[in-house]
Structure formats: structure tokens, C-alpha cells
Amino acid sequence: MNVDEALATVRVVGRPPAANEVSMLVAQTLADEVERQRGAVAHVRELHRPDPWGDCPTCAPDPEGDDLPYPCPTMRVLESEV
């Protein structure tokens, strides 16, 4: 549920939402989003970890080519942004 959807549920009650209700909904919605994104980042980290040869087995440029050395481009971006 995003912030707009959360606010829409308050409006259904038939009165304007109180400031504290809006704050709580926004805070909960943001906390839910942070949790969802942490799960996504953990999944990416799971897929892009080094194999015993120090390569990222997920990032293979072509089926007959070598794997990319770890950290692969995906992990370099992830580490610089998160």
C-alpha cells in the first residue's frame, strides 16, 4: 500500500483525517516500503555473491564466456547506492 492508498482508506470513514492519523499512516507506509526494499536488496545480494573462483555466477556476459569477477557491476552499484 502506498501513501495515497493509505490516505484513501482514511477518507472512506467520511471525515478528514486527523494530522496524527496521516502521520501514522505515512510512517507505517514508509516503514513497509523500507522493509520491502530491504528484502529486494537481500535477494539481489543472494544472487550476486562470489563463487569459489571469485566470480559472480549470476553475471555471465554470454553462455560460453567467463563469469564476471566479483564484485560484479550489479554489486558495485548496490554497494555505492545502499
Ligand SMILES: [Zn+2]
Ligand atoms: Zn553479479
